[in-house]
Amino acid sequence: MTALRLTVDGAERHLDVDTRTTLLDALRERLEVTSPKKGCDHGQCGSCTVLLDGRRSLSCLTLAVAQDGAEVVTAAGLGSPDALHPVQQAFLDHDGYQCGYCTPGQVCSAVGMLAEAAQGHPSHATDDLEADPELTDAEVRERMSGNLCRCGAYAGILAAVQQAAGAARAEERA
Amino acid sequence: MSTAEPITPRAVGAGHARVDGPLKVTGHALYAVEHGSDEGVTDPLTAWVVGAPVARGRVVRVDAAEALAHAGVVAVLDHETAPRLTETGDAELAILQDDRVHFRGQVVALVLAETSEAAREGARLVRVHVAEEAHVADLDEGVDAGEAYAPEQANAGHETDWADGDLEAARGAASVVVDQTYATPHEHNNPMEPHAAAAHWDGERLTLWDSTQGVHPVAGTLAPLLGLDQERVRVRAPYVGGGFGSKGLPHPPEVAAALAALSQPGRWVRLAITRQQVFSLTGYRTQTRSRVRLSAEPDGRLLAVEHDALSQTSRAKEFVEQTATAARMMYAAPARRTTHRVVPLDVAVPSWMRAPGEMPGMFAHEVAMDELAVACGVDPVDLRVRNEPDRDPETGKPWNDRRLVECLQRGAERFGWAGRPAEPRATVDGDWLVGTGVAAATYPTLWNPDNAARIESRAGGRYAVGIGAVDIGTGARTVLRQVAADALGVDVEAVDLALGDTSLPMATVAGGSAGTASWGTAIVQAAQQFRADHGPDPAPGLHTVSTTEGYPDTEGHALHSFGAVFAEVRVDRWTGEPRCTRLHGTYSVGRVVNPVLARSQLHGGLVMGLSAALHEDGVRDPRFGHTVTQDLATYHVAAHADVPPDLSAEWLEESDLLATPFGGRGVGEIGIVGTAAAIANAAWHATGVRVRDLPATPATFVGGVRG
Numbered sequence: 001m002t003a004l005r006l007t008v009d010g011a012e013r014h015l016d017v018d019t020r021t022t023l024l025d026a027l028r029e030r031l032e033v034t035s036p037k038k039g040c041d042h043g044q045c046g047s048c049t050v051l052l053d054g055r056r057s058l059s060c061l062t063l064a065v066a067q068d069g070a071e072v073v074t075a076a077g078l079g080s081p082d083a084l085h086p087v088q089q090a091f092l093d094h095d096g097y098q099c100g101y102c103t104p105g106q107v108c109s110a111v112g113m114l115a116e117a118a119q120g121h122p123s124h125a126t127d128d129l130e131a132d133p134e135l136t137d138a139e140v141r142e143r144m145s146g147n148l149c150r151c152g153a154y155a156g157i158l159a160a161v162q163q164a165a166g167a168a169r170a171e172e173r174a
Numbered sequence: 175m176s177t178a179e180p181i182t183p184r185a186v187g188a189g190h191a192r193v194d195g196p197l198k199v200t201g202h203a204l205y206a207v208e209h210g211s212d213e214g215v216t217d218p219l220t221a222w223v224v225g226a227p228v229a230r231g232r233v234v235r236v237d238a239a240e241a242l243a244h245a246g247v248v249a250v251l252d253h254e255t256a257p258r259l260t261e262t263g264d265a266e267l268a269i270l271q272d273d274r275v276h277f278r279g280q281v282v283a284l285v286l287a288e289t290s291e292a293a294r295e296g297a298r299l300v301r302v303h304v305a306e307e308a309h310v311a312d313l314d315e316g317v318d319a320g321e322a323y324a325p326e327q328a329n330a331g332h333e334t335d336w337a338d339g340d341l342e343a344a345r346g347a348a349s350v351v352v353d354q355t356y357a358t359p360h361e362h363n364n365p366m367e368p369h370a371a372a373a374h375w376d377g378e379r380l381t382l383w384d385s386t387q388g389v390h391p392v393a394g395t396l397a398p399l400l401g402l403d404q405e406r407v408r409v410r411a412p413y414v415g416g417g418f419g420s421k422g423l424p425h426p427p428e429v430a431a432a433l434a435a436l437s438q439p440g441r442w443v444r445l446a447i448t449r450q451q452v453f454s455l456t457g458y459r460t461q462t463r464s465r466v467r468l469s470a471e472p473d474g475r476l477l478a479v480e481h482d483a484l485s486q487t488s489r490a491k492e493f494v495e496q497t498a499t500a501a502r503m504m505y506a507a508p509a510r511r512t513t514h515r516v517v518p519l520d521v522a523v524p525s526w527m528r529a530p531g532e533m534p535g536m537f538a539h540e541v542a543m544d545e546l547a548v549a550c551g552v553d554p555v556d557l558r559v560r561n562e563p564d565r566d567p568e569t570g571k572p573w574n575d576r577r578l579v580e581c582l583q584r585g586a587e588r589f590g591w592a593g594r595p596a597e598p599r600a601t602v603d604g605d606w607l608v609g610t611g612v613a614a615a616t617y618p619t620l621w622n623p624d625n626a627a628r629i630e631s632r633a634g635g636r637y638a639v640g641i642g643a644v645d646i647g648t649g650a651r652t653v654l655r656q657v658a659a660d661a662l663g664v665d666v667e668a669v670d671l672a673l674g675d676t677s678l679p680m681a682t683v684a685g686g687s688a689g690t691a692s693w694g695t696a697i698v699q700a701a702q703q704f705r706a707d708h709g710p711d712p713a714p715g716l717h718t719v720s721t722t723e724g725y726p727d728t729e730g731h732a733l734h735s736f737g738a739v740f741a742e743v744r745v746d747r748w749t750g751e752p753r754c755t756r757l758h759g760t761y762s763v764g765r766v767v768n769p770v771l772a773r774s775q776l777h778g779g780l781v782m783g784l785s786a787a788l789h790e791d792g793v794r795d796p797r798f799g800h801t802v803t804q805d806l807a808t809y810h811v812a813a814h815a816d817v818p819p820d821l822s823a824e825w826l827e828e829s830d831l832l833a834t835p836f837g838g839r840g841v842g843e844i845g846i847v848g849t850a851a852a853i854a855n856a857a858w859h860a861t862g863v864r865v866r867d868l869p870a871t872p873a874t875f876v877g878g879v880r881g
């Protein structure tokens with residue numbers, strides 16, 4: 001067992017973990033933070049996406065012991081049912097989900113992805129690797145492709161992400 | 175008790191947002207094993223499934239010594255040590271009761287441990303000694319061995335064989351014949367939440383937080399297996415991470431969770447199977463082969479429709495995909511013949527997957543129709559219009575309101591079908607060969623009897639509505655509230671709806687596109703009975719419970735939904751890579767209770783149909799009997815980038831009071847029906863390569879498109 005300190009959704013948490021414990025299991029099974037979901041447990045579905053030190057990350061592929069001192073933000077930390085994050089509100093506005101199981105991961109992924117794009121990271125769909133990427137629909141679909149949704153809510157998710165991206169751009173301009 | 179009367183739609187038809195949206199987007203909605211201490215689930219053990227290492231044989235000995243020596247492992251259950259079931263007739267569910275191995279991956283031991291890490295490691299350390307026997311896990315091998323047989327019936331009680339008219343005469347009179355074989359692979363439902371349950375046995379009662387499409391059906395199945403009265407089994411499923419049929423019937427994970435809990439009285443046990451185990455323990459759509467023979471006049475008018483469907487099942491338990499049933503009712507033809515044959519193999523047990531029967535059957539039938547259109551030189555839309563039956567060919571009954579022709583025509587207009595070149599390979603855009611295709615969709619209007627609802631008046635003009643239904647992502651929690659509000663004549667805000675718990679009145683499975691129809695009818699009937707019992711202005715605390723009488727007019731009419739799917743496909747002329755770039759469906763599904771949620775359901779069906787057309791392939795290794803592509807990297811389901819930028823679904827304005835008192839039919843399955851055919855037909859139009867085998871991948875096209 002190894003002692004560990006994590007900041008999870010703004011709260012400092014101390015725990016002893018088995019060295020085999022993934023960050024996802026530490027959150028779900030030790031800390032009862034079940035907002036990140038387990039869809040595959042090995043990096044193939046995106047359901048477990050959290051923001052790890054500000055960047056989107058698959059928590060099932062990360063050992064908890066490797067993250068001592070890290071800051072973890074889950075969908076539950078981005079907003080609450082009464083005070084939603086703009087990305088979460090956009091998912092509601094566009095019905096970007098059905099069963100909701102992939103949704104916290106999609107939300108975290110979208111927040112992380114928008115930040116990456118704002119920082120100028122290109123993607124496979126980017127034509128000009130030097131220019132600031134423009135978040136076309138093709139860009140969003142490419143950048144969100146690590147998050148599977150078996151309910152097939154992709155059209156709503158795309159619209160939601162574009163709404164959030166537009167709001168973020170408007171805020172930047174203001 | 176009288177049957178439900180039609181209601182006046184006010185909330186029904188409005189696009190209310192999902193009531194559980196804020197909980198879902200923040201991750202506060204709790205699924206099965208996520209229920210924690212605030213819900214009474216404390217200090218849980220983790221159970222881990224050990225699967226059979228061979229496809230057929232006998233378990234000689236389960237050596238648990240090493241596993242039990244591992245820190246944190248509490249117990250290992252095998253066929254000798256697990257609690258006994260009272261009923262063992264269902265070989266899929268009767269796990270750990272005898273030494274038989276029916277398929278690779280079957281539950282042969284359960285490890286219980288204090289943590290999931292210890293449970294998983296314990297499972298690795300269990301040594302299962304088996305006496306292996308020769309197995310057959312390949313369809314052709316089964317056919318060659320003469321094992322194909324005619325089952326007593328196909329899934330959902332459909333007749334195995336059905337024929338009509340003078341087939342020989344019709345064949346003889348035909349001047350155009352299409353006679354081809356179409357194949358679909360094993361497809362796996364793969365809801366994003368793998369099957370899971372948290373279970374607790376207090377010595378008297380079994381409690382399960384389950385991931386299921388039906389809490390009452392699970393309790394109704396588990397109770398007799400365990401030798402308990404049904405009142406002693408409580409099943410709850412407030413949130414379920416998708417099902418698509420795989421959580422429609424109880425499967426081994428639920429039994430395993432129950433056995434684990436029975437072995438540890440007083441202790442919660444959590445069991446969540448891995449994604450890999452989903453492929454062997456939760457059902458799947460069997461591969462199908464359809465020989466379709468269409469005999470027609472020169473103008474495409476059908477003289478005979480023949481559909482011979484072959485599929486496989488597990489020797490452990492029969493499941494027969496009803497692949498040929500749509501051919502019985504889809505088009506007019508004086509003669510018809512449909513058959514189902516099935517081959518038993520030593521493989522995992524197939525079961526329901528979204529639109530069982532219609533999905534693979536309509537792929538075959540609608541690609542054959544496209545081939546007939548080409549053979550006759552008739553536009554594919556016109557061909558279908560030309561073969562429109564005025565009554566149901568199967569039953570002879572009048573239709574409820576068959577509007578396929580309108581779906582085709584309206585969809586064609588919306589899609590921009592007019593002016594489409596008849597020839598394939600007529601449109602090139604850079605490296606891409608571009609084509610368009612169409613297919614029809616259909617799904618029967620199913621309705622389950624014996625649903626019940628409870629209505630109770632509360633202070634301030636509010637009403638509590640309870641029904642043991644489950645919202646697996648369909649939006650039941652939202653739409654049933656709309657139905658209840660209209661049935662009671664109050665605003666939706668005045669309705670508190672509870673579902674997902676066997677302590678609520680009986681509700682049937684969320685499946686067969688019958689959930690909203692069956693449960694909604696129960697709510698309408700209960701609300702009307704409540705008004706009859708207690709009047710328009712009841713004191714708080716009065717209640718009525720009622721159980722549905724037969725509503726839909728299945729005696730007098732053939733009840734079906736219809737649709738038309740249009741697709742644009744681009745195929746890279748060098749690599750053969752196919753991309754679906756436009757996908758549209760126009761549907762006739764009765765009154766849409768909630769346009770926002772119905773659109774999402776139809777989109778979801780279209781996306782899953784696209785996924786089947788181009789991606790999904792459960793590849794079995796016949797030497798070992800397991801699915802090789804048993805994860806989400808090798809069993810690819812459509813991701814964001816696979817979905818057409820231009821995806822749309824619409825429906826005809828209508829109300830079908832023969833189906834439900836609020837005029838709606840179901841929307842859950844029809845979106846997947848016909849979609850793969852429309853895409854396959856578009857791919858032919860793009861390339862001239864006929865797709866008769868799913869999925870269509872670059873390998874399908876690369877030989878035919880180069881140059």
Ligand code: FES
Nearest residue numbers: 041043045046060
């Ligand atoms: S659970 Fe982490 S990617 Fe699937």
Ligand code: FES
Nearest residue numbers: 098100102149151
């Ligand atoms: S909402 Fe169900 S998997 Fe995405």
